[in-house]
Structures are given as C-alpha cells and as structure tokens.
Amino acid sequence: xxxxxxxxxxxxxxxxxxxxxxxxxxxxxxxxxxxxxxxxxxxxxxxxxxxxxxxxxxxxxxxxxxxxxxxxxxxxxxxxxxxxxxxxxxxxxxxxxxxxxxxxxxxxxxxxxxxxxxxxxxxxxxxxxxxxxxxxxxxxxxxxxxxxxxxxxxxxxxxxxxxxxxxxxxxxxxxxxxxxxxxxxxxxxxxxxxxxxxxxxxxxxxxxxxxxxxxxxxxxxxxxxxxxxxxxxxxxxxxxxxxxxxxxxxxxxxxxxxxxxxxxxxxxxxxxxxxxxxxxxxxxxxxxxxxxxxxxxxxxxxxxxxxxxxxxxxxxxxxxxxxxxxxxxxxxxxxxxxxxxxxxxxxxxxxxxxxxxxxxxxxxxxxxxxxxxxxxxxxxxxxxxxxxxxxxxxxxxxxxxxxxxxxxxxxxxxxxxxxxxx
Amino acid sequence: xxxxxxxxxxxxxxxxxxxxxxxxxxxxxxxxxxxxxxxxxxxxxxxxxxxxxxxxxxxxxxxxxxxxxxxxxxxxxxxxxxxxxxxxxxxxxxxxxxxxxxxxxxxxxxxxxxxxxxxxxxxxxxxxxxxxxxxxxxxxxxxxxxxxxxxxxxxxxxxxxxxxxxxxxxxxxxxxxxxxxxxxxxxxxxxxxxxxxxxxxxxxxxxxxxxxxxxxxxxxxxxxxxxxxxxxxxxxxxxxxxxxxxxxxxxx
Numbered sequence: 001x002x003x004x005x006x007x008x009x010x011x012x013x014x015x016x017x018x019x020x021x022x023x024x025x026x027x028x029x030x031x032x033x034x035x036x037x038x039x040x041x042x043x044x045x046x047x048x049x050x051x052x053x054x055x056x057x058x059x060x061x062x063x064x065x066x067x068x069x070x071x072x073x074x075x076x077x078x079x080x081x082x083x084x085x086x087x088x089x090x091x092x093x094x095x096x097x098x099x100x101x102x103x104x105x106x107x108x109x110x111x112x113x114x115x116x117x118x119x120x121x122x123x124x125x126x127x128x129x130x131x132x133x134x135x136x137x138x139x140x141x142x143x144x145x146x147x148x149x150x151x152x153x154x155x156x157x158x159x160x161x162x163x164x165x166x167x168x169x170x171x172x173x174x175x176x177x178x179x180x181x182x183x184x185x186x187x188x189x190x191x192x193x194x195x196x197x198x199x200x201x202x203x204x205x206x207x208x209x210x211x212x213x214x215x216x217x218x219x220x221x222x223x224x225x226x227x228x229x230x231x232x233x234x235x236x237x238x239x240x241x242x243x244x245x246x247x248x249x250x251x252x253x254x255x256x257x258x259x260x261x262x263x264x265x266x267x268x269x270x271x272x273x274x275x276x277x278x279x280x281x282x283x284x285x286x287x288x289x290x291x292x293x294x295x296x297x298x299x300x301x302x303x304x305x306x307x308x309x310x311x312x313x314x315x316x317x318x319x320x321x322x323x324x325x326x327x328x329x330x331x332x333x334x335x336x337x338x339x340x341x342x343x344x345x346x347x348x349x350x351x352x353x354x355x356x357x358x359x360x361x362x363x364x365x366x367x368x369x370x371x372x373x374x375x376x377x378x379x380x381x382x383x384x385x386x387x388x389x390x391x392x393x394x395x396x397x398x399x400x401x402x403x404x405x406x407x408x409x410x411x412x413x414x415x416x417x418x419x420x421x422x
Numbered sequence: 423x424x425x426x427x428x429x430x431x432x433x434x435x436x437x438x439x440x441x442x443x444x445x446x447x448x449x450x451x452x453x454x455x456x457x458x459x460x461x462x463x464x465x466x467x468x469x470x471x472x473x474x475x476x477x478x479x480x481x482x483x484x485x486x487x488x489x490x491x492x493x494x495x496x497x498x499x500x501x502x503x504x505x506x507x508x509x510x511x512x513x514x515x516x517x518x519x520x521x522x523x524x525x526x527x528x529x530x531x532x533x534x535x536x537x538x539x540x541x542x543x544x545x546x547x548x549x550x551x552x553x554x555x556x557x558x559x560x561x562x563x564x565x566x567x568x569x570x571x572x573x574x575x576x577x578x579x580x581x582x583x584x585x586x587x588x589x590x591x592x593x594x595x596x597x598x599x600x601x602x603x604x605x606x607x608x609x610x611x612x613x614x615x616x617x618x619x620x621x622x623x624x625x626x627x628x629x630x631x632x633x634x635x636x637x638x639x640x641x642x643x644x645x646x647x648x649x650x651x652x653x654x655x656x657x658x659x660x661x662x663x664x665x666x667x668x669x670x671x672x673x674x
Contacts, residue, residue: 391534396539397539397540402540403539403540405479406519406520406537406539406540409479409494409495409496409520409537410496410535410537412494413494413495413496413497413532413535416493416494416496416497416532417496417497417531417532417533417534417535420531420532421531421533
C-alpha cells in the first residue's frame with residue numbers, strides 16, 4: 001500500500017490523531033462489512049473506496065487542484081452537483097460518520113447537537129480531515145437549526161432551502177439555484193454553458209440510474225446484496241469521483257444480475273424484510289445497519305439521504321435551453337422529501353408506496369440523537385404505517401457503541417413481534 | 423424428557439429456572455459477577471441435561487458457551503407473565519439497567535413494547551446509586567421513602583445529576599425521607615410517560631427486581647389509577663418465560 005503520510009503532513013494534518021481515526025474506522029469496517037458472509041465480489045471495490053476516502057481520493061483531488069481545479073465543501077444532498085460540475089467545480093460532501101472525532105467538536109459546539117455535525121467538525125478541529133484545506137469554500141444549507149448556526153459560527157456560505165413547498169418557496173429555491181450557479185462560476189471563472197450543463201445533467205443522472213439499478217435487486221425475495229453493503233455503495237457515491245463510481249457500480253450491478261439469476265442470496269435464511277427510515281448515515285457510520293442485519297433482519301430499502309432520497313429522482317433531460325435545464329434541476333432537488341419541510345406529505349406518500357414495492361414487513365426509524373425533525377416526524381410516519389398494518393420501531397442513537405446491547409435487544413424483540421404477527 | 427431450563431442473564435442479576443412437567447422444579451437468583459458463566463456452568467451440571475433457552479443482556483454469551491437457543495427478554499417476559507396471569511395484557515418490567523412496558527394479546531404474544539434507551543434514570547441501577555448517596559442499602563432506602571410525610575421535587579432525570587442534586591439537598595439539611603420519596607416520584611413520572619405513549623388501559627403486572635420496591639408500586643398504582651399486581655417472585659418471570667419457550671420447542 002502506498003504511503004500517504006507525507007501527503008497528510010503537507011495538508012497540515014495531525015498524523016498521530018489521524019492514525020487513531022483510521023485504526024478505529026478500519027476495525028469497525030472489519031467487524032461490520034467484512035464479517036458478512038455471501039458478499040458480492042465487486043464489494044471489494046467499495047471496501048477499497050472506503051479506505052481510499054482519506055488516501056487515494058485525496059491524492060486525486062490534490063492533483064486536480066494542482067492543475068487549477070476548484071472544490072467546494074458541502075453538507076447536504078440539496079446542493080446541485082450538475083451545476084457545480086458544469087462550472088468545473090468539484091463538490092465534496094463532508095458529512096462525518098466517525099464516532100472517534102465526535103468529542104473534538106466540543107471545542108466550539110454544544111454537546112446536544114447531532115453527531116453528524118459533531119463528527120464533521122470534530123475531524124476538522126482535530127486536524128484529521130484531509131478535505132479541510134482542499135476546499136475553496138464551504139457551502140452550508142438551511143435544513144436544520146444546528147447546521148444554520150454552525151455555518152454562521154464558521155463563516156460558511158449558505159444556500160437557503162425553503163421550509164414549505166408553496167409556489168413562493170419554489171420561486172425562492174429557483175433563485176437560490178441560480179445564485180449557486182453564479183457562485184461556482186465566479187469561483188472557477190468557467191461559464192455554465194448549455195452544452196456543459198446538459199452533459200453534466202446526463203452524467204449525474206447516470207450515477208443515479210446505476211444506484212437505482214442496484215437498489216432494484218433488493219426488492220427480490222432473496223436480495224443478492226445486503227442492506228449493509230447497499231449503504232456502503234451509496235455512501236461511497238458521495239465521496240468518489242463520479243466517473244469512477246459509475247464504473248465500479250456498473251461492475252457491481254452486473255454481478256448482482258448474475259447472482260440474482262443464479263438465486264444467490266446475501267442472506268442465510270428467511271429473515272424479515274425491513275425499511276430503514278429517517279436520518280442519514282454518512283460514510284463511516286453503519287451502526288444501525290450492522291446491528292439490524294446481524295440480529296437476523298434484512299434491510300431491503302433505505303429511506304434516507306444516504307439511500308433513496310439521494311438517487312430516487314432524476315433531472316428531466318429533455319430541456320436543451322439553459323433556463324429550462326435550471327428549472328428542471330431546481331424541480332428535481334425541490335422534490336427531495338427532507339423532514340425540514342412542513343408539511344412533508346410527499347414523504348408519507350413515498351413511504352407507503354415503498355412499503356408495497358419492497359415487500360416491507362416492518363420499519364425501523366433510524367433517528368440520530370438531536371435530529372429533531374426526523375425524530376418528531378417518526379410519529380407521523382408511525383401513524384400512517386399503523387393504518388397499513390406495518391409495525392415500526394424508533395431507535396434514537398448517536399455513533400457511539402455503548403448502547404448497542406440495548407438496541408440489539410429492541411431489534412430482536414421487534415423481529416420476534418413481526419414474525420408472530422405474520 | 424420433560425425438563426426445560428431458562429437462563430436470564432441480566433446486567434445485575436442472573437436468574438435460572440428449571441421446569442419439570444411444566445412445573446418449576448428449581449429456581450435461583452445470583453449476582454451477575456465478572457464471570458457469570460462459571461456459576462451458570464455449576465448450576466447446569468447439577469440440573470442435568472435439558473433444552474436451554476437463554477435471554478437477557480447476556481443471552482449471546484450463553485449461546486456462545488452452552489448448547490442453548492436464545493430469545494429476547496421481551497418475548498420471554500410476555501411468555502412468563504401470561505403463564506402466571508393468563509388474563510394479563512400489560513407488563514411493566516424494571517430491571518438493573520432497563521425498564522420495559524409490554525403489551526400482550528390474549529395469547530401472551532407481544533403486540534407492542536417500549537423500552538428506555540441508554541439513559542439509566544428509572545432503572546434499578548438508578549435507585550441503587552441514590553441509595554448509595556444516603557449510605558443505605560436499597561431496602562432501607564425504600565423504607566425511608568415510605569416513611570416520608572411529604573416530598574422534595576427532584577428536577578434532574580439524569581442519574582449523575584440527580585445524585586449531585588441529592589447530595590446538595592442532604593447537605594442543605596432536607597429530610598432524607600422527603601428526598602427519597604422525591605426520587606421515587608421522579609421515576610414514577612418517567613414510567614407514567616411511557617404508559618401514556620402506549621395508551622392501553624388494562625391492569626398491569628409488575629415484574630423484575632424493581633417490582634420488589636413497595637414504594638414505587640404504591641405510587642404507580644395511585645398515579646396510574648389501576649391495579650398493579652405482582653407475582654410472588656417477580657425477578658424470575660423472564661427466566662420462567664424462557665424455560666417455557668424451551669419447553670415449547672421441546673414439545674414440537
């Protein structure tokens with residue numbers, strides 16, 4: 001393996017602390033992903049990309065920057081990738097999934113905010129995030145109060161995501177999308193032309209299509225890929241180079257097709273099929289997915305920003321004029337059913353439809369501690385699921401391992417309950 | 423062979439129940455030490471061969487070391503409760519590090535359940551730590567609360583903060599009785615919130631080590647305005663349920 005220590009040092013990172021972070025994450029990956037049986041061979045590519053996220057991927061970006069390439073740090077799937085790419089700007093989603101770095105955020109942040117924010121800035125404050133100095137600026141959004149105030153504190157730029165879905169909000173959002181275009185154009189000095197934008201709409205849609213294709217296999221009675229691995233694929237999608245990701249994901253999809261034809265399942269028995277709904281699980285965090293699947297359940301769909309919310313909708317490719325494309329992009333992102341919206345009826349419709357499509361027998365609300373909007377909305381979802389006769393359970397937790405025993409007890413009891421009710 | 427064994431390896435105590443022809447032949451409760459397996463091994467060798475069902479926090483540990491199957495303590499609790507009180511539909515189980523509320527159907531199957539998350543407030547451990555702050559054992563502590571003629575409101579739900587709140591109340595000269603009762607009331611309030619979420623109005627069966635607390639029992643009965651029954655030995659209900667489930671498997 002190539003030694004990246006020199007690179008990390010040049011990036012101003014704390015090598016000793018970074019070693020701790022890497023060791024912690026590698027051990028976790030071994031205990032969770034690598035301990036699974038019946039994995040598709042192509043998952044090795046994604047294991048590699050997981051490890052590469054602080055190594056080869058960083059070297060790639062450094063190289064790109066040396067050639068004059070520009071980067072922005074992002075924290076939410078509302079930031080339109082295709083516009084940034086069309087302006088020659090690389091978006092780097094920076095949400096942290098490591099438990100190791102959480103406490104380092106205490107330097108500036110209160111403890112009672114969500115682990116995503118704490119993990120992200122814990123890495124930045126402890127100088128263990130290689131992306132910290134790679135970005136030209138960071139762009140936050142307004143999907144929760146803790147994030148909004150974090151951006152103010154750190155002096156980040158902010159893109160406003162409205163909180164309702166009325167025409168006036170749609171107008172505001174379209175304006176924000178145009179502002180974003182100007183922001184990235186100013187950064188790179190590259191104009192977003194019709195040709196470049198159309199090309200990148202198609203590129204990002206290709207990424208979404210291959211993710212959709214992989215996800216389709218999970219609907220089979222015997223899914224050829226586990227929920228834990230499917231999560232890793234979409235986590236990697238947020239970090240890896242788009243072209244390289246599409247290449248790896250297509251290899252995986254082809255293998256899944258063969259496995260499906262041959263009846264090769266990622267699972268042993270006839271475990272119950274569950275949906276994970278709610279907060280995202282950024283790269284490095286697969287706590288709930290691991291507990292759920294190692295307790296003998298199958299995760300067949302992820303209703304989250306590190307799942308379907310990220311790739312469910314495509315941008316309409318039929319527009320060729322700039323304004324038409326900009327509107328199509330704004331519409332696509334505005335359709336994301338984040339719990340920051342009030343009301344969020346689209347999400348309820350989507351969940352009831354997914355339950356049917358994916359033969360879901362139970363729903364697990366995966367709520368990150370202090371993620372108030374998903375936490376409260378879980379009750380709305382529960383009420384709707386109850387009407388469809390689908391049991392659900394809410395697990396509210398952070399990234400730490402201290403409560404895994406109790407979560408396991410609840411998940412096992414939930415599975416027993418669902419089985420008995422069938 | 424009509425023997426069956428249930429082992430409930432909890433965070434504070436381990437419970438073992440042996441059934442013979444459906445009747446309890448042997449039951450024991452011992453503290454879960456740093457090496458509970460040794461004690462379990464000794465007991466099992468004296469009980470002879472029988473199908474084993476493990477439950478509780480250490481159920482995986484038992485399965486790794488003995489020829490046993492496992493079940494969650496929630497299902498086992500429902501099974502044991504239904505066996506002892508066939509009409510019972512609501513079970514409150516307060517253990518060493520968790521508390522649970524279980525809603526059963528008429529056959530004793532779990533319809534719904536709720537359980538505390540990582541927080542220790544409301545668990546057996548919470549009261550043990552509070553008793554320690556008074557230099558008392560748990561029995562003395564409960565008795566002290568029952569002798570109170572009024573109570574102090576305890577505002578902290580967190581075990582750590584509640585303990586320091588208690589210490590400062592003691593040093594400010596408040597009566598031990600009133601503080602002890604206040605602590606019981608704060609737990610009851612937490613449990614009541616769990617009951618309100620479940621919205622089932624049935625009578626309750628109270629099990630687990632916490633059910634031995636007469637003060638908590640009396641407060642809950644008054645606040646919930648319903649009858650709260652307790653089995654003769656509330657601590658072995660989950661192990662009994664596990665033994666019954668082992669027996670069911672044996673019968674198939």
